[in-house]
Amino acid sequence: MTPAFRLSLLLGLLAPVLPGAEGRPGTLQDGWELVTLYRFNEAEALFRRLADREPSREHRYALAVSLLNRQPKSDRTVAEARRYLTALVKESTAPDEEITLAARFYVARILQLHQSKPDLAAARLAYRELSRTPGGGFWAEVAAVKWATLHVYEVTPWSEKAARLAEAEKELARLTSPTLRKDLQIILADGYEKFGISLPAALHHLEEAWAAGIERGIDQGDFLARMGELARRIGDPAKARGYFTEFLRRFRRDERVYWITQKVADLEQGDRR
């Protein structure tokens, strides 16, 4: 055995006992960057050190959020995160402060997503309340989108879906962020189409979302094909041809090119007839 090997063996055995990365300096920025790299346990350790040294609201909020993904994930860690978040909300005197709003949002996310047995009804209520907070800003608007999603997809008979979609649609009025409006409109378009309620309504929302700008280049082809096909089915050949032609111009290597070319040809033939 080489000395290096023996040393590594020893270190390996002692690893659980040796002091960890304790004492290494770190900032809030470092911690959030660790979160974006999915290194939640390291982020949580860092935030905990920061919160122990200086229990500011920002530090405790960061700790709570990183705790949500601390591994191994269990209802105990999630409950701990929830305690911190609730405390942040309770002690706050300014209901429109960023951390208070964010903490309320994440409490709702715990109910909806993070606890092992989600409580969708409670989450929906929490989102509703948050979305109605005056001066709620971004977090209130996100909550409105979440509420709409849960409302549309609550397990109910398909016959109720039209009414639910209409209610969700009303939330659009309170959204000022273009991104969030667009997200909600995609959800609405999907709902109108998947539940087979109204193709024109689906097309309408898709067109507005398209106008707002789709971030993901890869989805743009789907959008164009979808709007074209919906327009074709609704019976608006000119519009359909417009979207299809745009698709053919921008996605020359797509698997749908041949098919859509045929569709365009058919539409033109229809025009001539």
Place this chain on the structure above:
Amino acid sequence: MNTSGSTPAAFRRPSDWTKHLFILLLLGIELLPLYMMVQVSLKDNAAFIRNPWLPSSPADWQWENWVHAARLVLPYVSNSLFVAVTGTMLTLALALAGAYFFARSRLPFSRLLWAAFMVLMMLPGIANIVPLFSLLKEMSLLNTLYALVLVGVAGGQAFNLFVLRGFIEDLPRDLFEAAEIDGAGHFQQLVHVVVPMSASILGTLAILAFLNKWNEFLLPLIILRDRELFTIGVGLIYLDGEYVKQWGQIMAAYLFAALPLLILFAFTMRLFVRGLSQGAIKG
């Protein structure tokens, strides 16, 4: 070989030819893979595809398959030898000491410990691979041959302890008593009484352990990354994974992989056969 009458010497029928036939038939089938390995190792693919079963004429023998195999396999053989021999020696040394503990004493916890060792034989290992892997990673033992040695030693404990304990318990007690009167401690007793008495069983167990480690491929497959460290089991799997199989080269490689075993057996066959035949291993 010692022939002190354990055979029914006076009890003989005139002819044993039916028995010979029976034995030879079974052995013939058992030896068929060996035959295939040798004859295919001297063919090229075209000859193999034309006629897989019969050997080609000596003029067409492709000796370069052997050259290729030797060049390919020898580094693997060297790695495997290190792992298997080191592992075998450690396995037996530790198991012998452990068996001495169990055979010679009824100290507190010894029954519990015994049960704990025996349970090991019943653990199915597949799902344990990932934790084991993480552990080796923590110990910086990934991509090393030492990991194979250590895990192999741990894996061999249960069976060898089981056999050796039975053996030591069956040794005549007066040997130990005489040694104790001479003032020998447990360690001296182990070295001067147990080891000489159990040479042949140790030899047998050593060969079994060696074979076991020689054929191991799952663990090395997973923890070895660099080709220089490959053991023979992994090397052969890699060879077998080629899409265009050069059957001749593959079989030649197999043949060369078996070479160290052949040498080992050639010299220790008597030891091995006698060890097993002396009734060392029993339930």
Place this chain on the structure above:
Amino acid sequence: MKRRPLVWAGLAAFALIYAVATVRVLILSATASPVANAKVTVRFAHFYLEPGLREAYAQIAADYMHLHPGVRVEQIAVPQRIFNAWAKTQLIGGTAPDLVLVDGGQFTLEDLARHFTPLHEWVEAPNPYNSGTDVADLPWRETFIDGLTGSYDSRLLSYYSIPTSLFTNRVFFNRALWREIFGTETPPSDYEDFLAACERIEAWGAARGRPLVPLAGSVYNAPFLIDFLFGTQTQRRQFEVAWSAHLRADLSPSVALLQGRWDFSDPALQAAFRIVRDVGRHIQPGFLQLQRDDANFAFLQGRAVMLASGAHEAASLRAQAEFPLGVFALPVPGTDHPRYGAQIFGPVTEANIRPAGAFGLTRTSREPVQAVDFLRYLTSQATAARFAALSGWLTAVADAQIPAALDPFRPVTAGYANGFDLSIRRRHPDAKRVADTNLHLLIAAGSDDAAVAAYTAALARDYPPALRLDLENRVANTRRNVMRQDGNLAAYRWMSQAAPDDTVLKRRFNEVAEQIDGNEAENYFIMHELARTAAATQPPARP
């Protein structure tokens, strides 16, 4: 115990060999330590052990090292059979090479998210190795034949691999035998011709007492025929059951099955089963127990006239065949075909073949920049052309000059996308398991109708519960991913608040929000339909 000198001599010799081996190992472990290796090293792992491939990669790597003297590029070729287990453990252990092949769906969302680096920032920039060409200013992404869509993960919102090759499906045939049987070397031109040729081959072999099968087959090769033909019969149905009008194959058929919008007695499915049987009966008997080698062996020995496989098999076959090799694309039934015409739109496009040989960049890579640089080199138009010439494989790089010998393998793009198969395009491992383990029923001896009925019955019993399990797993995976993204949302929010002028951060933040919302909506829809249909598709009690 007698001590025989020979035994001791043997043991001594053995001890000596052991000593030599030990010294060698000690030297190896002393020199192989990473500290001793000061050079920048990029390792890439793949499972392409076909002839010529490793040599081609080695050549490209050598060229690259020549260009960058401070860099070492090493390839690690692992057999495909063990690649999954190998790669997963290496990734978990953090010892994975810089670049790992991520083809074939062996990595889950979780694996990709945790172990691979998203490449979106790199692929938007031009590939410097293309400078001086027409595509010098295009983003790297646009230089691939599929615009890199195959490497994009819609749930993780980024590109996770860079493809190098492209495998089209073809039927290889033994031209010498073909001439002997048919008097010509012209391959069949339509589907009925193809079937007739199969029957003719069987009759010809039987008449001469020669064991001859039309199609060599194995569990590896058969899907090239049967999944493809199955897909032709679901072209229309895929489109009719889709939940969205985007005209692309997606998860819709799975949910549509739950919803009762199709089942196995559907005419399209019945036709699909029948067409699989049509061809399956002409594959060498017992192919379900055979492997890729066995099929190649039967074909090379002249026991089978044709072999269906990917274009990547061409080089291996050419290297070994003692007869001239022919290639044709499997003909599809025309729309006027009496039995199969009704379900299809027309010829099948190969534009949706996902490029292969796609390498992902591992998070544990110590030289990510260098590794990406090597990928850029590998997929520049010039290198791609050289690689195609060296390896005999099509390249995933658009407009690269490929040798004329590869022309028969070029993807056909004039056609419609195929519909779903029973794995719903490899999305559902358990459903695929059920379809595969019952396939023997469909090709069993006896009447066509009985076999189709038996397969239909087996699927009706076992498939829906397996599909539910797959969908549940998928929902759980997506949920796990959304949980992780929740952390990202907070992180990007905080960082973009701290740096309000950073547009990149703002864009990432919007993307994360868009992704969470999109994923959640789809997940809730699947859960909705799973819950709504739970009673109808419960596994029946076992007798």
Place this chain on the structure above:
Amino acid sequence: MKPPASRSSPAAAFREWRLYLFVLPSLFLVALFAYFPAASAIYHSLFDWQGGEAKQYVAWANFNRAWSDRVLWDSFVTVAFLVGFNLVKMLPSIALAVVIHRLRSERWQYLYRVLLVVPMLVPGLVTLFIWKFYLDPNLGLLNRLLDATGLKAALVGLDRLAGWGVFAEGVPIGWLSQPQLVLPSLFLWGFPWIGAVGVLIYLAGLQAIGTEVYEAAELDGIGPVGKFFYIELPLILTQVRLNLTLLIISTLQGYGLQLLLLGDTGGPGGRGMTPGLWMYNRAFIAGEFGYACAIGLILFGFILALSLVNNRYVRTRR
């Protein structure tokens, strides 16, 4: 049983504490490389775990799922068959040992023992390759043998009578591609099932029989078969029992052969699926490591229970 050297008491422990040092190294390695991973697997059986860092505690969900997992319980049926097969497969080794033992020539006895050991040189992959060749539907030795001996015709006739729908005229038998034949093929696998180590161990037991025993039996007019049951079998019973135990354990845990022969789905109809293979499938194919750990634990419980029963009721003299 001999009286032990030391008594089990705290005083003895105090006096003989050095003895513990003998077992310590072994225990240490085992704890590190065997118990720790096993404990980790037990721990993870309570989690929804994909093998990485991320995991969520789900309590007994994996076990509840296993309870209603049809594939798992079918795999236990399959493995029960395999255990039964392996019991039968022990017989040729015993027979061979007895026949070799009864040979009158010492020299031949020794030669045969040596020849027995020789196949152990051949790597397992070669044996696998050869056997796949035997069972190949089109080229395989087995089908050729059946065709040549007319047994195939007999099987087809039987099939027609019994209506199995397995064998048909003019269709090669797909030993591993027809679900009904998967288990029979696994039974045939490795014929004539000689385990060299086993034979040598039995031979060792047989050597304890003195000549006079045979002479006495001869006088009593006991035939060759009788001699086997009255004289030879009792002497090797302990070895048989040991072999049996090890065999059952390894069969229950086994998955390698099925994986290599039939693939990770257990082949046609999933008939070759064993609990071990299902565990492999779930871990490495489906990525459900947590569930795979639960299956492993169930399998372990099963083996433990069997061993306890075996120890209690099948105990023979030591």
